[in-house]
Structure formats: C-alpha cells, structure tokens
Amino acid sequence: MKLELRGITKRFGALVANDHINLTVEAGEIHALLGENGAGKSTLMNVLYGLYRAEEGEILLDDVVQHFSGPGDAMAAGIGMVHQHFMLIPVFTVAENVMLGHEETGFGGHLDLPAARRRVTEISARFGFDVDPDALVEDLPRRRATARRDHQGPLP
Numbered sequence: 224m225k226l227e228l229r230g231i232t233k234r235f236g237a238l239v240a241n242d243h244i245n246l247t248v249e250a251g252e253i254h255a256l257l258g259e260n261g262a263g264k265s266t267l268m269n270v271l272y273g274l275y276r277a278e279e280g281e282i283l284l285d286d287v288v289q290h291f292s293g294p295g296d297a298m299a300a301g302i303g304m305v306h307q308h309f310m311l312i313p314v315f316t317v318a319e320n321v322m323l324g325h326e327e328t329g330f331g332g333h334l335d336l337p338a339a340r341r342r343v344t345e346i347s348a349r350f351g352f353d354v355d356p357d358a359l360v361e362d363l364p365r366r367r368a369t370a371r372r373d374h375q376g377p378l379p
C-alpha cells in the first residue's frame with residue numbers, strides 16, 4: 224500500500240504543529256520521522272490515525288483520498304499505531320481496555336465482558352504473553368524508564 228500525505232497543516236490555536244507537510248511512503252518502505260521534541264511528529268501521526276483532523280491537506284492510500292473521522296476508519300483502511308504516550312485507562316481491567324471502542328453487547332444491551340476476556344486470553348496465547356484479563360491496568364508492571372523518557376526527554 225502506498226501512503227501519501229499532501230500539505231498537511233494542523234494547528235492548536237495559534238500554534239502551527241504541522242505546516243504543509245508532504246510525505247510519500249511507497250509500498251514496502253520503512254521510514255523514520257526524526258525531529259526535536261515538539262517538532263510535530265506525533266501530531267502528524269495522530270492526523271494519519273484519525274485522532275486529529277488536519278485544517279488543510281489530504282491523506283491518500285494507493286492514490287485514493289481518505290476521509291478519516293476517527294481511528295476506526297484509519298484501522299479499517301489498514302493503518303495501525305503504537306502510541307508514544309500511555310493510552311490505556313488505568314482503573315479499567317485489561318479486558319475492559321481491550322473492548323473499549325468496539326464493545327460487544329449481549330442480552331438487554333449489557334456489555335459482553337466474558338467475550339472480551341476470552342479475546343484477551345486468545346490473543347495472549349497466540350503471541351506468547353501471560354496477561355490476566357482481569358488485572359487492573361494500573362497494577363500491571365511498567366518500565367519506569369519509558370514513562371520518564373516520555374516526559375523528560377532522552378535518558379542520559
């Protein structure tokens with residue numbers, strides 16, 4: 224799949240985070256986006272992922288203009304994102320976090336939590352993880368260095 228960003232401009236009030244950005248990624252290519260803190264890398268990726276809507280510019284996949292109104296649309300078009308910043312809800316369980324955004328409901332519109340728990344167990348087994356679907360995310364071990372690096376720049 225070929226990806227093209229044309230003239231993407233994203234502003235936060237008076238701040239221009241992305242100023243007419245052009246980027247073409249041909250099928251099979253791997254690119255690194257380099258820039259100092261605050262350069263606008265995450266903002267550009269969030270535009271591509273449908274989290275932000277750009278004020279100007281367009282996104283094309285295989286030369287077809289896309290209109291993403293949210294991450295669901297981006298995912299449906301084949302775009303995935305590993306976020307720099309922690310995006311889980313700490314007071315929810317693993318299963319509750321996994322079902323967020325595509326909740327299955329059962330009888331009477333109740334959330335089908337058992338289905339989400341089964342899904343977590345399946346995914347864990349497939350990728351060789353040992354994740355308890357009922358653990359609260361805030362209780363899971365995290366690499367503290369990663370959390371610090373997000374907020375305080377590169378580690379020495």
Ligand SMILES: Nc1ncnc2c1ncn2[C@@H]1O[C@H](COP(=O)(O)OP(=O)(O)OP(=O)(O)O)[C@@H](O)[C@H]1O
Pocket residue numbers: 235238240258259260261262263264265266267307
């Ligand atoms: N939601 C927001 N509201 C207001 N300003 C924002 C928002 N998100 C980002 N910004 C600002 O936009 C600019 C670009 O930020 P962005 O997070 O895209 O930079 P980055 O290149 O990803 O930086 P880093 O290397 O620190 O991850 C910064 O000045 C930032 O403060």
Ligand SMILES: [Mg+2]
Pocket residue numbers: 264265266307
């Ligand atoms: Mg960033």
